[in-house]
């Protein structure tokens with residue numbers, strides 16, 4: 403009999419999530435049925451959408467999220483002991499999966515670890531997982547980048563943003579990033595090849611953007627929302643494209659009292675901007691796999707760096723989660739358990 407531990411969310415978060423909004427629960431797992439596998443988590447992901455979707459998930463609920471695990475026992479010959487799988491079973495150490503069962507919805511997908519050669523399996527929750535698929539699919543589908551165009555990325559040092567900026571460089575764009583510390587901004591330029599990067603907490607965004615993009619911005623990859631997005635959108639060129647991927651600046655806000663920002667409609671109207679939202683749950687596994695194939699190729703050829711912010715220990719997941727929400731991470735925040 404295997405005992406599993408899992409984090410259960412017991413409350414709707416008020417502002418930043420608290421440890422007391424979670425309970426650590428133990429449960430005994432039943433014996434495997436035919437077609438099932440017992441998986442031990444190896445890497446667990448913490449992501450901003452865990453915060454964003456809290457209000458829409460009736461409590462109590464098991465904390466969902468992506469994890470990579472290793473098959474410990476198998477009654478499915480396609481997934482022998484020792485093979486690795488990716489699932490959306492979240493913050494738990496052991497889980498029973500039926501890998502052949504259809505996903506009830508795309509957010510519950512589970513699949514064999516993609517072919518990543520000798521790269522770390524942790525990438526399957528990062529550059530070769532949901533964040534990588536998000537960066538790649540949204541940037542090409544909505545951004546339609548052309549060489550020589552100027553791309554601005556907010557949340558630029560995070561899991562998604564650090565990939566988007568590098569993919570834009572691979573495609574020959576001029577790339578400007580905004581992030582929350584001088585150290586991260588410096589590293590975006592020196593290590594990841596961004597043309598310019600700034601700490602949005604300390605600079606005058608309007609002014610530095612005028613200097614870094616004197617001819618205007620063609621594509622804005624919006625990871626954060628809020629006032630910085632309004633400022634950037636007023637510096638876009640005609641027919642610019644805005645890829646709305648996240649609004650983390652407002653995730654802790656009370657939905658009935660959201661932060662006020664500069665009105666955007668004049669920028670959208672008079673510049674003919676295309677502002678389009680992207681939700682990764684609407685894309686197919688085939689689209690994910692196409693993204694993974696290119697991303698793995700770029701990592702292996704040295705064109706793209708998959709930055710990770712690695713922490714250790716099942717008991718530390720909550721702290722790492724809060725650290726990620728407040729900007730401790732450079733690259734994908736992931737926990738080895």
Ligand SMILES: NC(=O)c1ccc[n+]([C@@H]2O[C@H](COP(=O)([O-])OP(=O)(O)OC[C@H]3O[C@@H](n4cnc5c(N)ncnc54)[C@H](OP(=O)(O)O)[C@@H]3O)[C@@H](O)[C@H]2O)c1
Nearest residue numbers: 450560561562581582626647648649650651680681682729
């Ligand atoms: N639409 C989709 O399908 C989809 C899929 C994946 C992710 N997303 C969204 O994409 C965004 C990035 O996700 P990720 O997984 O790559 O996370 P991440 O960027 O690795 O981590 C979150 C980062 O957000 C930044 N941040 C926190 N509060 C902020 C604020 N008030 N203003 C500006 N930045 C703030 C912090 O970095 P700093 O130090 O720079 O502040 C932090 O490191 C999130 O908004 C997420 O919800 C959307």
